[in-house]
Amino acid sequence: MASAERSDDRRRLRWQDSLWGIGVIALVVGVGVRLVVNGASAWPSAVVGAAPIAVGLVWWVRRRRVRDAEAVGTEPDDVPGMDRQILEGGPVPRDPERRRAMAAFVDSRQERLRRNRWWAFPMLFLIFFGTSALWFVSGSVGAGSLMLGLAIVFMSWLTWYNLRFDRRLSQMRSRLQD
Structure with missing residues (x-):
C-alpha cells in the first residue's frame, strides 16, 4: 500500500x-x-x-x-x-508510515517558517524600502517611486503568502491528528 x-x-x-x-x-x-x-x-x-x-x-x-x-x-x-x-490541501495519507512522515514534515516546515520570520521580514523590509529611500535621496524620484511600489507589492505578497502557508500547515497538522 x-x-x-x-x-x-x-x-x-x-x-x-x-x-x-x-x-x-x-x-x-x-x-x-x-x-x-x-x-x-x-x-x-x-x-x-x-x-x-x-x-x-x-x-x-x-x-x-x-x-x-x-x-x-x-x-x-x-x-x-x-x-x-x-x-x-490534498488528502491525508492513509498509510501510517506516510502519515508519520507527513506530520514530521509539517512540523519541520512550520518550525522553520516561524523561526526565520523574525529576521527575514525586517531584513527584506530594510533592503527594499532602504533601496527606495536611497533612490529618493540621490534625486531619482522616478526610480525611487518604482522601487517603493515594488517594495509595497512584494512585501504585501510575501506577508500574504507566509500567512497562507502557515495556515495551510496548521490545517494539515490538524487533519493528520484526526
Missing part, C-alpha cells in the same frame, strides 16, 4: 518539481535577465554567466530536499509531493 501511494505521488509530480525542470527554468530566467540588461548581442556571455547560477540553484534545491527527507525519514523524491499536498 505504501509503495503504491508513493508511486502515485511521484507520477503526479510536475515538471517544474524535477531537478532538470528547476535547472532549465533558472537558466532561462538568468539568460533572459542578462539579455535585457546587456542587450541581445551578448547571448553567449549570458548563457555562460547564467549556467553556474542554474547549477548552483539545482545543487541547493537537491541538498535541501535530501536534508528534509532525512529529517522526516522519507525519500528526497517525496519532498516536492508532500509540499504540493500541503499547499493544495
